[in-house]
Amino acid sequence: MxxxxxxxxxxxxxxxxxxxxxxxxxxxxxxxxxxxxxxxxxxxxxxxxxxxxxxxxxxxxxxxxxxxxxxxxxxxxxxxxxxxxxxxxxxxxxxxxxxxxxxxxxxxxxxxxxxxxxxxxxxxxxxxxxxxxxGALSTKDLARVAVDTTVQPKAIAHPTDARLTHKAIEKLVGFAKDNGITLRQSYLRVAKKAAIMVGRYTHAHQHKRANRQLKFLRTRLGRLIRDINRKIAAKGAEAPDLLARYGPLRDLAIKISMQTQRQRGQKVYSLHAPEVECIGKGKARAPYEFGCKVSVAVPITKPKGGLFVLHAQALHGNPFDGHTLAKAVADIKANTGRNP
Structure with a gap:
């Protein structure tokens, strides 16, 4: 160390x-x-x-x-x-x-x-x-606590299939350039134009044309993935190190190329923050929020020293709130030495 x-x-x-x-x-x-x-x-x-x-x-x-x-x-x-x-x-x-x-x-x-x-x-x-x-936090303040979950929003752009596919193409091309991999074709220029046209066609309610441009983007993304796979396999002794760095990005790109708008289950909403999830909160102004669910526990009383957080944990997979209570109580006991 x-x-x-x-x-x-x-x-x-x-x-x-x-x-x-x-x-x-x-x-x-x-x-x-x-x-x-x-x-x-x-x-x-x-x-x-x-x-x-x-x-x-x-x-x-x-x-x-x-x-x-x-x-x-x-x-x-x-x-x-x-x-x-x-x-x-x-x-x-x-x-x-x-x-x-x-x-x-x-x-x-x-x-x-x-x-x-x-x-x-x-x-x-x-x-x-x-x-x-x-004395800022007394024993009676730990007898009863309030446990709740909320969403911690992430600073990501609103996810669309075209934007994510175009971003994956840019990331793959950047990885190839940084690691000395010569690509057969980068598709950067045509991919940018296709991503722009998807937005224009969607705004004009011309969904068939938008879907054709989206299919064009996904096809080029698949070609890039296969091209980089071949070039890394031909590197010989350098292949294991390159593959270790390339693996996480490749897995995300494959998920993006295969996921659809109305698909249920785990999806990728951001390349730089793949842990982001879509959580429905039922709010009129924002029915869905993109981030991570977190569990927080605080005393019900007003401690002398102000508000104290007794438990804070990120919850991945968007679990049901009732299923997180046992872990929260155990965490509070570990942090304070008291059983609420």
Whole structure:
């Protein structure tokens, strides 16, 4: 495992942060209550050895994530405020005040993606432990809880068969170009024109013409898949590595080429977010929402420290709400040590 880089150090020419801030400030007190070694043990195990820049300290990234949700800040605002707030820097483990940023805004997104759902659950466990230790969350607040599911919308374009097929063609051509695969034909120009014509014909209610252009797109997509399969098979020793990188994209492209508009069951609605599902909410303004179903549990009472999330989990496959209750109760017990 590669050791996270730690640029935090004392500077003899500058006073330490604990000498210029109020040690009774809520963030300072909270930083002393959190078990940072527990978070480093749970979250630091994701890093693996190998070439590249060492990762950022776990306390820095975990502290940023806690501050982000405590103050409801976006990544951009959090980055700007961290550079001007000594209490934010002390909470994240800095020794002296820094005018430069040791991280980039995109580091937050990459860190969240790398952690995954299971490791980020450790933050919920530690926050609830600190809340109970400080009296912000009492035992009576955990006796009765409210569990509900909702949809977490994803930032995707409205899915259409023509748009998805055209995007799959572009992705396959880009993969071939990046990996030195010479294609027989890319079909980029004719595929773009066909995708445009599908929209025009559909708008004009000329569905037969639109279906012909859609069939044209799917035919070209199938040709690209077969062409890349042949070229990778001819690579010899390089074939296994190429096939490992090409496999997920190929599977998505095959699903897109075979799925239909009125097909029931699992479908692909986005290439960059294949986990997206179509969920019917029954809303008049939006009958269907594209995203992932999530389960959330909160106390029914009003805790002294504000609203606390006792359980949060993504539910893949759009399960029935009643079937998710047992897992939610078990997760609440694991996070709080109490059986609601």
């Amino acid at each position: 590669s050791r996270p880089r730690d640029t935090r150090q004392k500077d003899l020419l500058r006073p330490a942060l604990d000498q210029i801030i109020d040690l009774k400030h809520p963030l300072v007190v909270l930083a002393g209550k959190i078990d940072w070694s527990f978070l480093e043990q749970r979250l630091g195990g994701v890093y693996k050895g190998g070439p590249g820049q060492p990762p950022l300290p776990v306390r820095l990234m975990a502290g940023l994530l806690i501050l982000k949700h405590m103050h409801s800040l976006s990544d951009e605002v959090l980055t700007a405020r961290w550079a001007e707030n000594p209490y934010f820097q002390f909470f994240c483990g800095e020794e002296v005040f820094r005018h430069d940023l040791p991280f980039d805004r995109s580091s937050l997104s990459r860190w969240r993606q790398r952690m995954g759902e299971e490791r980020l659950a450790a933050l919920i466990q530690e926050s609830l432990r600190v809340a109970q230790a400080t």
